[in-house]
Amino acid sequence: MPARIAGSAVRTCLGDGPATFAALLRGEDGVAPLRHQDHAAVGVTHGYEINDDRPEAFHGSHWLTACLRDALARSGVDPARQRTVALIGTGLRELSAVEDGSAFATERLHFAHAVRQAAPQTEAVHTLAGACSAGGHALALAQDLIELAEAEAVLVGGADAMTVSMLAMIGRVADRPADRVRPFDAERRGVLLGDGAAALVLVPDRGEGPGTARVLATGLSCDAAHPTAPDREGILRAMRQAFERAGRAPGEVDVVYAHGTGTALNDPVEAAALRELHGSPGPLVTAVKGAVGHTSGGSALLSVAMAVHSMEMGLVPPVTGLRDPLPEADGLRLVHGAPHAADVVTAQVDAFGFGGVNAVSLLERLA
Template sequence: MTSAIAVTGIGLVTPGGIGAEATWKAVCNGRSTAHTDPELQGLPVDFSCRVPGFGAEALPGTHQLWRYDRSTQLLLAAATEAVRSARLDPTDWDPARIALVVGSAAGGISTLETQHRRLLDHGAQSLSPLTLTGYLPNMAAGHLTLALGITGPALQTSTACSSGASAIITASLLIDAGLCDIALAAGCDAMTTPLCAAAFAKMGALSRRTDDPAHASRPFDRHRDGFVLGEGAAVLILERTGHAAARQAPPRAHLVGHATTSDAHHATTPHPEGLGLRRAILQTLRAADATTADVDHINAHGTSTLLNDQTEAAVIRALFTSRTPSVTSAKGVLGHSMGAAGAIEAGLTIASLEHQTAPPTANFTEPDETTDGLDLVTGQVRPQNLRLALSHSLGFGGHNTVLALASGP
């Protein structure tokens, strides 16, 4: 059985807004944040979900945002909120006993694209000396350790779209191993770039509803045709329950189980029977000393792609036979924030537990055989007695990650 880890702070920066409360309200509102994106003009898919109104005001005290890739900017803002909400003060903590794990699928990809264009158009002398510190995947964690003075372990996880969830698992393992007292577990990505948009479109992963972006991301709907690129960051503060109690920090929720598996099936296509996800769910429940009958709610990966939604729904139907949990996907509102998604959705799952509410799956209008037997939350929020919830995250490469979260305190 996994020892319960307290989640004492959450910070979210998403297309739903800057801050956990703004994001929660947007997801509960059930309206997509997708719009035509000027940076993607002329591409086969020219819309995305971007964080609205993000600038220097989101990072008080930071006056040189240009030094950081956009994904790192989003991470710094989310960390500021998370630390504050956990009642932590970096000037008071022992920096050697603080750990940081950041999950990202692409690192500072925007910086890489921008500087590569400069190299091709204007030559080597045009490159910024900050190219590598903006692009290298580890530098989001590096910049955050500098900002907060963290001298404990600082790690990077990259498991595609499950990277943020992998970061949460890794952070909890650092706590269990006694290597830190507090861990910041994060996910960040800003892959709303021309290269990423063109590449995902080329492989057929993106919705082509260029005439109607607001209804493009439609998880589990009969007419889904692909996901919508998004961006964002999330930071969760994890600590041992005894440590949180000693500093009188009330848990927002508890991480009571987790698991990660690999499909070993295909580079991008999920296993047709969802065997890896199935094993991850069952391992997570064993770690949580729970059964499928104990699960009240599932925050699904729910990408709005044909195969992911079909496979994920089939696994849920097959496993949850004695009691059917409610199911929702936030990607209809927020789009797919790639490596940040697992951490963002873990934060939203905790919000569901706190508010005893399951938010709706946006843009769901017509079921098909995929949703038969699924208790999908649609239309509006659903008040519900929630004690134990799962958050699923899947990624290219056959990664399957599942978190079990229980209501606090």
């Protein structure tokens, strides 16, 4: 059964949801030299940081709490009156606070405290540490809870702040550090991290109430073909499963919000999977990481929120950082250079993680 997205909110280096979408339409990005890291030590010089100079730790929790409050306010859901569960996807939880040696870091490694700051009456909080597709997996489980009547509302969140360890890993896998993310570009040099959080409020889709879109289905795969490299067949399994569960055909998709990490391996593999699934010319294809960086566990939900904005405004933003599309993307309708006006009824959102932990969600605009 589809679940209605009754409210959504995000925090990125570009601001809240409307500010982020407006910047995407303008082709702007939030990349800048890292302000709080030793560039030589981590091997990375740039990132997409949220301009947040608060002295306390737990930044991911702070952004998540703000998103949950905003999304709840838009949704009209009251956890004090409606049985509400929270599912939070993350790549690294609050590891940055652990690295800083902050007090209570291990007690608040998960996000129950952050959720209950926004919604104290939430019945249960579960944190899913599922790499870069964690938010997509949380969305799939949230729809299951709605369909099985295990909850009247589900708070679906994702949050990650940059960590020294993750930055250092990125710094070790590139010959030279990237200065920005260029999804699907022939001269792409790799991914960079972005701070961020996102939250959705899901409720049963009974044909009334606030919201612009419903979640039709999410396809999942865990192919474990390689520790880090994407696998085209595993990605295609997740894509096809989403369409099977939704009872939709690939030809019905108007836009794909791609994973688009700007890495040597992901972009050609994702492009090949999209070409095989959709054929040519296929739907419009865009991606957000060139503007906001890779926001890890929250990246799937961020793309979902941006897809909802596309449905509301009839505009698909260009791929920020894309100048010369890579050869493997021939035949894809990459949105390049300027926004594309489109009647977006159905959207596909891709999210892929290390180890082949893949999630592909299908959204549909409410009539």
